[in-house]
Amino acid sequence: MNELPRPLPPPSWRDRIGELQSIPVVAVVAVVVAALAVGGTLVFARGGVGATGAPKVELSLPRADAPSSTDASPTTTSGELHVHAAGAVAQPGVVTVPGGSRVTDVVAAAGGPAADADLDQINLAAPVTDGERIYVPHKGEVVAALANGGGAGGAAADAIVNLNDADETALETLPGVGPATARAILDYRTQHGKFRSVDDLLNVRGIGPSKLSQIKPHARV
Helix, strand or coil, X not given: CCCCCCCCCCCCHHHHHHHHHHCCHHHHHHHHHHHHHHHHHHHHHCCCCCCCCCCCCCCXXXXXXXXXXXXXXXXXXXXXXXXXXXXXXXXXXXXXXXXCCEHHHHHHHCCCECCCECHHHCXXXXXXXXXXXXXXXXXXXXXXXXXXXXXXXXXXXXXXXXCCCCCHHHHCCCCCCCHHHHHHHHXXXXXXXXXXXXXXXXXXXXXXXXXXXXXXXXXXC
């Protein structure tokens, strides 16, 4: 009877080491590199998980904060203006108006125009500033250049005042004429009637040749 061939015994560990030693080093290196490449591809394919298994960390740059509303510079005009309203207004004197007001606001704050006010000679839309003097001429006054800007006394230098129609406030706009002299002019007009010429001011108490020379270019009858 023929006997079946017996299986060869498994190689011992010494035999396996010998086999490995017989494989060229280049082949071993190639196998290792291929294994690393395959592993790296799998890592990147899984969405950026690192070699340690930690999830990928996304970096973010700091964003500049939007400026708050409190940092914006104010654009509105605030505060109050103190303006001298003179001439043909109902209540001459210093009035208080909001910042950004116009001449028309000053006239309104002074009680409105007087009955004989000549508003066509002034610019009601002109802006006003703090400390300004606004003069509203009376009808019959000839104003060469109204000073609805500038400081006190500016209107006095430019207004042509009718001595026979002007009230005390209008007379005070004349150079060198204060409240006392203005009342003296009114008293003279009441006692003697209308002035026939500007030179008649020499008959008024407190007005001499020097003061007359200042008044004359700015007055008429």
